[in-house]
Structure formats: C-alpha cells, structure tokens
Amino acid sequence: MAKQNKENDKNLPAKLPPTFTGEELDASGKSLSDALRISFVILKIIMIVLIIAFLASGFKTVGSDEQALVLRFGKIHGVGEERMLGPGPHWVFPYPIDEIIKIPVERMVNLPINSFWYYQTKEELLGEDLKKRSRPGEKLDPIKDGYCITRSEKQKDTIADSDGSDYNIVHCKWQIAYKIDDPERFFRNVYVEDAKPGEAYFDVITQTVNPLLGNLFEESVVTAMVDYTVDEAIKSQDRIPKHVAKLLQEKLDRIESGIKIVSVYLTDITWPRQVDEAFAASIKASQSSQKAISEARTYAGNTLNEAAGPVAERLFAALHDKDMGEEEKELLWSQVAGKAEEKLAQARAYRTKVVEIARANAEYLQQLLPEYRKRPQLVIQKIYQDAMEYIFNNVDEKFVIQSTNGKIWVLLNRDAALKPKSDKEQATQKK
Numbered sequence: 001m002a003k004q005n006k007e008n009d010k011n012l013p014a015k016l017p018p019t020f021t022g023e024e025l026d027a028s029g030k031s032l033s034d035a036l037r038i039s040f041v042i043l044k045i046i047m048i049v050l051i052i053a054f055l056a057s058g059f060k061t062v063g064s065d066e067q068a069l070v071l072r073f074g075k076i077h078g079v080g081e082e083r084m085l086g087p088g089p090h091w092v093f094p095y096p097i098d099e100i101i102k103i104p105v106e107r108m109v110n111l112p113i114n115s116f117w118y119y120q121t122k123e124e125l126l127g128e129d130l131k132k133r134s135r136p137g138e139k140l141d142p143i144k145d146g147y148c149i150t151r152s153e154k155q156k157d158t159i160a161d162s163d164g165s166d167y168n169i170v171h172c173k174w175q176i177a178y179k180i181d182d183p184e185r186f187f188r189n190v191y192v193e194d195a196k197p198g199e200a201y202f203d204v205i206t207q208t209v210n211p212l213l214g215n216l217f218e219e220s221v222v223t224a225m226v227d228y229t230v231d232e233a234i235k236s237q238d239r240i241p242k243h244v245a246k247l248l249q250e251k252l253d254r255i256e257s258g259i260k261i262v263s264v265y266l267t268d269i270t271w272p273r274q275v276d277e278a279f280a281a282s283i284k285a286s287q288s289s290q291k292a293i294s295e296a297r298t299y300a301g302n303t304l305n306e307a308a309g310p311v312a313e314r315l316f317a318a319l320h321d322k323d324m325g326e327e328e329k330e331l332l333w334s335q336v337a338g339k340a341e342e343k344l345a346q347a348r349a350y351r352t353k354v355v356e357i358a359r360a361n362a363e364y365l366q367q368l369l370p371e372y373r374k375r376p377q378l379v380i381q382k383i384y385q386d387a388m389e390y391i392f393n394n395v396d397e398k399f400v401i402q403s404t405n406g407k408i409w410v411l412l413n414r415d416a417a418l419k420p421k422s423d424k425e426q427a428t429q430k431k
Helices: 002-011 022-056 183-189 201-225 230-235 239-254 273-319 326-334 338-374 376-393 423-430
Strands: 059-062 066-072 088-091 098-104 109-113 148-150 168-180 259-270 398-404 407-413
Touching (some): 059 066, 098 168, 098 201, 148 201, 148 230, 168 201, 168 239, 201 239, 230 239, 230 259, 273 326, 338 376
Antiparallel strands (some): 066 098, 109 168, 148 168, 168 259, 398 407
C-alpha cells in the first residue's frame, strides 16, 4: 500500500495552479462576452450579405434574340404564356431551386451540306486546279466521292413500274438555314449537351443539332432527287430545293423538334467529272435544239401575226374544223388583220370593180341592142373601131401591117421624139 501511494503521489502535479480572485474572473468573463458578441454581429452581417448575394443571383437577363425557360427542381415552371420569359431582366429563385435555360430563337444557323459532292484535293479546294475537272479514265469512288441518284429518262413516265433502266448520278452542294421556332418543344425533344465553363450555349446547340439536321437533310435529298431526271435536276434551281425543304420540315415536325427550316439552297450541281465531255456535248445539242424550236415558234408566230393578226391561229384551226359552223368562221374572218386583211380588201375592191364594169357593159349593150337589131354589121364595125382606137391611144409606137395581092406593106407612124428602148426595157415588156 505504501508503495502504491508513492506511485500515486508521483502522478500528482508538482505544483497546484494559483487561485483567482473574484475580480479577475469578472474581467475575463467580460472580455469573452464582448468577443462573442462582436463575433455574432459579424456573423449576422456575413449571413445577411450572403442571403442578399444569394437572392441577387436570381436576377437574370434574357437577350433580345432569346427566350428562356425556368426549371424549378428540374421541371418547367409556369402555365401558358408564363412558361416563356421574353427579352429583358427577370428574377427567379437561385440555383438549385430554379434554373434558367436561354434558347436563341431569332438567330439563324447556316449549315453547308457537301456530302453529295465529289472528292477534291487541297489544290482543287484552293482553286489552283480548276482546269482539271474532267478526268477521263478515272472511276468514281463511292467511298470518297459523294453523289446523288436521279431517275433516268425512260423512268420518267413509269415510276410506279420501273422498266429496269439505269439511274443517273449528279454531284450537288446545299446550304440550309434554320432557327429554333418552339423553345419548349426543342428543350423537351432535342438532346443538347450541357455547356461547359466558358462555352456559349448557342455554340453547344449548333454542335449538337447540326449532325441531326445533316442526317435528316441527306435523307430528304435522297428521297426527293429520285423524282427528277438529271436534266431537271441540273436546270432546276428552285423546284427541287422547295421539295427538299418540305420533306425536311415534315421530318422535324414529326419528332416535334421545335426547329423551323428558313431556307434551302442548291448552291451547285453538276454531272460526274468522268463523263464531262459527253454531258457538255449533250447540253450543247439540247441548247441548240431548244434554240431552233424557239426560233421556229417565234417565226411561226410572227408569220401568223403578219398574215392574219392575233386571230390567225384560231382561224387556221377553224378552217380545218369540219364541225364549226359558217357563222363562227365568218366571225373570225371579220377579225382578220395583217396581210390577209389587205388581200381581202383588195379582193373585195376587185370584186366591186368587176361587178361595176360588168353592169356598165350590160347597160351599154342594152342600149345598143335596138340599133344592133336594125343594123348588126354596122354596130359590130363601130364596136371594133372604138376598141382599136382605145388600144392605139395607149401605144407609143404603131406598126401597121397590111397584105395586098400577096405583098406585105408596113406603115410606120414613129414619133421622132421617142428614144429607142434598151434590151432591159424590152425584156421587161415581154414579161
């Protein structure tokens, strides 16, 4: 026991702490109380500042070309028009209660599509090798060369029941422009990756949406181009893009993407380089044919217009229509103009003249009839003399030939003032 007590004594402190008086305890407690009070005041100020900063972080600004959705605990907040926030400042509960998603609805994105174009080297892309477009002997490589298929001429009228004709190949470049038309549908149905720090959400949208639109657009082009021949595809710069835009918009509406196609342009289209010379010759022949046809139609139209005026074609058809009545034909004849009208006027004038001459001759013969009945020989001789006088009065030179007792006498009555006629004038008179 004695030994254990000695060991316990060793564990005791060598010296006991000094005792404090009541005054010293009051001074230390007061200092501690002041320090705690100041600490609580500072803590309150910090908490108020943090709360104000937290609430101030809920102020968000939506750009003039944007609309915003508010997600409250991950779900779209609001009803009706309140679901969308327009341009301007807005306050929402700070994250993680609310999250604001800004979607650019007025900004258009231009997306070039070159997947249907043939492979080009760096020199060709830089424009240094443009003269080498035609490459005879080089085959088309489906792995490197992009292309699109059009139907052949033989399938033009037999699409439902193909006759086995080959399809034709064209290379084409496209340019499409699109924008987000319905932000809520776009947010719900189109996956967009989260924007990383320093990335603009618009850039993230385009990086995510462009591949989707590219694939849908390629499907639309393939579907549309088989409805056209190669000539229609090369010549059409408006009809085919509208067809492709319609198909693409239908695909986007079917998945409720909220994306609107603003425009689709066919920036370039050509036949394969391997058949460049043949296509050039074909196009030249086609252009020459169209030019000849156009010139022939123009000549025919001008000729008909000169011949009978605007009513020429209808009159021509009426003359070959056996079922058309005479009254309708006469009505068309009354509308005739041009040379036909002139000829008709001349014919009518000639007819009037002939009728008047015949009427005058008839009246003259009616007057001579009584005298002729009395002295017919004398009347005939008088008529003959009058006719000869009329004839000789209009002749410059007169040669009278008489036959007497087998001899021929020529009586000349030549005017000395008249000059001999040239061979040309004599030939003209003979005609």
